[in-house]
Amino acid sequence: MAAPNIPDAVSDDLNYEEWAPTAKATLTEEGLWDIVENGVSPDPSKIPELSATIQAEQLSRWRDLVVKDTKAIQILQSSLTDSAFRKTISASSAKEVWDLLEKGNEEAKLRRLENKFEQLSMGERESVDSYFDRVTEIVEKLRRLKIEKSDYEVIKKVLATLSGSYDGVAPVLEELMDVHKMTFKSLVEFFHRYDSITEEDVHLMLKANRLKWEAQNKNNHNQNQEDRISTSAKWSGPKQFRRNKGVCFECGEKGHKARDCNGKNQQPAATEARKRGECVVRDRTGAVFGETMWDERGLSLRLQGSNFSYKQRYCEIMYVGKEATNKRSYVEGIETEGSVT
Secondary structure (H helix, E strand, C coil): CCCCCCCCCCCCCCCHHHHHHHHHHHHHHCCCHHHHHHCCCCCHHHCHHHHCCCCHHHHHHHHHHHHHHHHHHHHHHHCCCHHHHHCCCCCCCHHHHHHHHHHHHHHHHHHHHHHHHHCCCCCCCCCHHHHHHHHHHHHHHHHHCCCCCCHHHHHHHHHHCCCHHHCCHHHHHHHHCCHHHCCHHHHHHHHHHHCCCCHHHHHHHHHHHHHHHHHHHHHHHHHHHHHHHHHHHHHHHHHHHHHHCCECCCCCCECCCHHHCHHHHCCHHHHHHHHCCCCCEECCCCCECCHHHHHHHCEEEEEEEEEEEECCEEEEEEEEECCCCCCEEEECCEEEECCCC
16 A cells, blocks of 8 residues: 655644544444554555466455544544544555554654743742742653753753742852853752842852853953963063063053154044043054044944953953954054954
8 A cells, every 4th residue: 555645743632632542442343443553454466476376365354444444533533623634635555544543643742842931921929949840840751852952951941931039049049150050950959059048148159150150251351361471571682571571651552662662653533532541542553443434434342351461451442333354453562363253
């Protein structure tokens, strides 16, 4: 028999979990379940290897099986909803109808579980344990259907769907722990502890965590400074290294003398920016990027404290708008290469 064109999933309006046991019981009572379970072989008279030797009795038994199969199809399809029935019309045997519905149920069940996971939300009066139990149940059912949700996916969903009474938990958790490396079990433990600590304890933990981060950041910063000084001394030589220790009284920067200071010849916009403690950025022609440059070139510039070092000063240069790549900028008269996006 030709295989039917099986659709991806049976209709959602068929409650397969209730329908299947009832249908199987009916088929068993009628003596038809073995036909559904094992199927019916093709017409032996149409198979060249069998047609020459088949006995009339054998052909008669095969025809009896076909009659039973037809009856089983009728029983199955008559118990279906209209939408599910339409999806089984192309099936040519009772076994194909059953297998189609079983496969479709698995896919429909998966789709329903995925929707339940996406729509998860903690009730305003629901306890944390109750909500976590609901989440765990859905995740376990998905896992049994070979759909794995990572701990991070589950944690992200939980933190985004907590009730209003837990609005402050996510920021605290992200401050204290690396959410990407957490397990769902550790999240549950965190909530059990969170409910038992005071607001003052939370503030103390946050403060301790920030101090730890600032200390680490300071150590990294000092190490980077030492590396840069060491590299400068290595390549510039002792004489140049000694000169770098001086401070220009024109601009307050290290690494050059007043007579060599570009600050003397800066345009007014650059001078004012320098007085405000901002980094001054020039294009390759020497023009200062300011409001006029924004208007003319369609670029906006944002300067803020960050990672790049220009004569012991730090600034981050970010161009937003017109795309340009591998442009050359001058910061406080110091030429730097940068990728501008």
